[in-house]
Amino acid sequence: MADFLVALAEFDQRRAWIALGHASLFAFLTQRLGLSKAAAFFRMKAAEIIQRHPDVVAPFRDGRLCLTTVASLARVLTPENQAEVLPRFFHRSMQEAKAIAAELLPATNPPRRTVITAVPASTPRTAPVETRSQTVFLDEPISTVGAVLDPVSMPVEPTPVLRVEPLTASERRVHLTVSPAFLEKLEEARLALSHSLPGATVEDVLSAGLDLILDRDRKRKGLVANPRPAPAEASAEPGARYVPAAVRREVWQRDQGRCQWKLASGGICGSRLRVELDHVNLRCRGARPVAAELRLLCRSHNDLAAREALGDTVMDRYTRKRTAARRT
Numbered sequence: 232m233a234d235f236l237v238a239l240a241e242f243d244q245r246r247a248w249i250a251l252g253h254a255s256l257f258a259f260l261t262q263r264l265g266l267s268k269a270a271a272f273f274r275m276k277a278a279e280i281i282q283r284h285p286d287v288v289a290p291f292r293d294g295r296l297c298l299t300t301v302a303s304l305a306r307v308l309t310p311e312n313q314a315e316v317l318p319r320f321f322h323r324s325m326q327e328a329k330a331i332a333a334e335l336l337p338a339t340n341p342p343r344r345t346v347i348t349a350v351p352a353s354t355p356r357t358a359p360v361e362t363r364s365q366t367v368f369l370d371e372p373i374s375t376v377g378a379v380l381d382p383v384s385m386p387v388e389p390t391p392v393l394r395v396e397p398l399t400a401s402e403r404r405v406h407l408t409v410s411p412a413f414l415e416k417l418e419e420a421r422l423a424l425s426h427s428l429p430g431a432t433v434e435d436v437l438s439a440g441l442d443l444i445l446d447r448d449r450k451r452k453g454l455v456a457n458p459r460p461a462p463a464e465a466s467a468e469p470g471a472r473y474v475p476a477a478v479r480r481e482v483w484q485r486d487q488g489r490c491q492w493k494l495a496s497g498g499i500c501g502s503r504l505r506v507e508l509d510h511v512n513l514r515c516r517g518a519r520p521v522a523a524e525l526r527l528l529c530r531s532h533n534d535l536a537a538r539e540a541l542g543d544t545v546m547d548r549y550t551r552k553r554t555a556a557r558r559t
């Protein structure tokens with residue numbers, strides 16, 4: 232196992248999973264090696280921590296360090312505290328490691344959280360969608376801030392997991408950590424709905440808000456009730472920027488909302504995360520906004536397609552700009 236993890240760290244450092252057609256190390260581990268999400272997660276975390284702290288290899292090798300503790304260890308380990316902190320994780324279980332990490336991380340460093348903000352249509356594509364802030368709690372496994380902010384290292388299908396407790400077949404109890412500001416907003420929304428939804432529960436209010444988000448998303452995909460008819464051939468000119476709603480709808484339905492990137496090992500990427508329309512031929516090379524010349528790709532594979540078409544030099548400039556914008 233230690234040999235595998237060392238090799239995996241080196242493999243990840245070279246981002247060799249890209250050459251094999253995968254969107255992330257996590258995708259490689261699950262899709263190519265067939266590991267479960269949990270097994271893939273722990274190995275991914277181990278590969279990351281080995282790259283940053285090569286001293287963890289020896290304790291992995293002789294069994295002092297358990298694979299299930301790496302996520303907790305990674306949260307608190309720094310080059311400065313390594314000599315003192317690393318031994319505290321030896322011979323610990325996952326739960327014990329969580330407790331140690333909680334003790335070392337003071338209350339000033341709350342669980343990683345993410346706000347999903349509304350992105351107006353006029354916002355440039357380079358704008359950050361997620362910012363590191365409060366409210367919606369993403370579960371520990373996949374929501375490390377780095378992973379959220381770096382699309383290339385993102386797992387294929389990270390599911391924001393709430394702490395959910397099944398009560399009956401039709402009822403779930405959700406544990407959600409929120410700020411006072413969120414509660415104020417919730418109350419305002421409840422009052423705003425008091426005419427149309429008198430006596431609305433929290434679920435009613437949040438559900439109404441989610442409907443608005445989903446409606447906007449359906450518009451983006453052209454999945455509206457009465458799409459305008461497909462345009463005359465004239466507006467499907469080579470290089471046209473605008474993709475008509477009817478065409479967006481056709482592509483989203485045909486591709487079933489999934490990334491269509493073909494994997495070397497057969498099949499497609501299939502991710503539903505950050506999926507966008509892609510011109511199979513570049514717009515600057517005369518692609519037309521018609522369904523036959525469009526497909527859905529996830530962000531990672533859209534970048535990869537552009538790299539293959541335009542070359543790394545152009546894309547590095549573009550990606551650096553985007554990364555810089557994302558960090559501000």
Ligand SMILES: [Zn+2]
Pocket residue numbers: 254490491492500501502528529530531532
């Ligand atoms: Zn993809």
